[in-house]
Amino acid sequence: MDFTNKTAISTGAASGMGLLFAENFAELGGNVVMCDVNEAVLNEKVSAINEKGKGRAIGVVCDVRDYAQVCAARDAAVDTFGSIDVMANFAGGYAVRMLNVDRSLEFPEIPIDVFDWGLDVNLKGPFYFAHAVLKQMKKQNSGLIINIGSITGVDGSPQGMDYCTAKAGIMYGLTKSIAQFGARCNVRCVCVSPGPVLTRSEMAGMKTLLGRAAEPQEIIDLVLFIASEKGQFINGENIMIDGGRSAMGRG
Numbered sequence: 085m086d087f088t089n090k091t092a093i094s095t096g097a098a099s100g101m102g103l104l105f106a107e108n109f110a111e112l113g114g115n116v117v118m119c120d121v122n123e124a125v126l127n128e129k130v131s132a133i134n135e136k137g138k139g140r141a142i143g144v145v146c147d148v149r150d151y152a153q154v155c156a157a158r159d160a161a162v163d164t165f166g167s168i169d170v171m172a173n174f175a176g177g178y179a180v181r182m183l184n185v186d187r188s189l190e191f192p193e194i195p196i197d198v199f200d201w202g203l204d205v206n207l208k209g210p211f212y213f214a215h216a217v218l219k220q221m222k223k224q225n226s227g228l229i230i231n232i233g234s235i236t237g238v239d240g241s242p243q244g245m246d247y248c249t250a251k252a253g254i255m256y257g258l259t260k261s262i263a264q265f266g267a268r269c270n271v272r273c274v275c276v277s278p279g280p281v282l283t284r285s286e287m288a289g290m291k292t293l294l295g296r297a298a299e300p301q302e303i304i305d306l307v308l309f310i311a312s313e314k315g316q317f318i319n320g321e322n323i324m325i326d327g328g329r330s331a332m333g334r335g
Contacts, residue, residue: 293328
C-alpha cells in the first residue's frame, strides 16, 4: 500500500489506535493531521513521525466536541497539504472509565454529565468531523470517512449505555447515511467495529471464538486496506473485526 501525496486526519492521535494509524499512514508515505486534546503528548508524537522522514505530520489541538475546533483542524489539513483523502474518527472512550466514575454505581445513579461527555465524544465528534470534512471532500470529488464502532454497539452494556448508543448510531445510521450522501461526490464511508483489542490489558479477558483479543495492528491493517487502492469497492458497511465474538450466541 502506498499513500504518497494522500492526506489523512486522525483523531485521538496522541495515543492508542489513532496514533498507530497515523504512524502507519505516514510510514506508507502519506501526510497526517493528528488531532488530540493532549497538546504535550501530541507534539511529541508528531515530532517522532517527522523525524523518520517519510510522510509528514502536523498536530492540531482539537476537542472533538467543539465544532469550531473541528473546522480548524479541517482547514489546517487543507492549508498545509491541499486535500483530505481520509478522515479517521478514532477519538472516543468509555465515559465511566475515562471520567473515573465509581464502578459500583448503577446507570440511574451516574451523573448525567458523564453520559453527556460520552455521547458528545463518541457520537457527536464523528458527526461533527463528517459534516466539516465533507465540505472539502465534495469540492475535490473524492474521499473516505472511516468510523470506529465497537462490539458493544451490538452487545449493549447496563452501565455504559451512552457508549453503546453512540457506537450503534455510528455503525449503522451515520455510516450508511454518509455513504448515501457521498455517492454523489465519490466519497465513501465505512465503519470498522472491533471486539476486544489489547489497547488495555483487561481486554484480554473478553471472550471471542478465537480465544484471544486483537492486537491493535490487526485493526489498523483493516483500516489501511479499506483506505488503499485495494479497498475502493467497500462502502456503507459496518465491518466487524471481533474474532467471532458477535457469532457466539451468548443470549
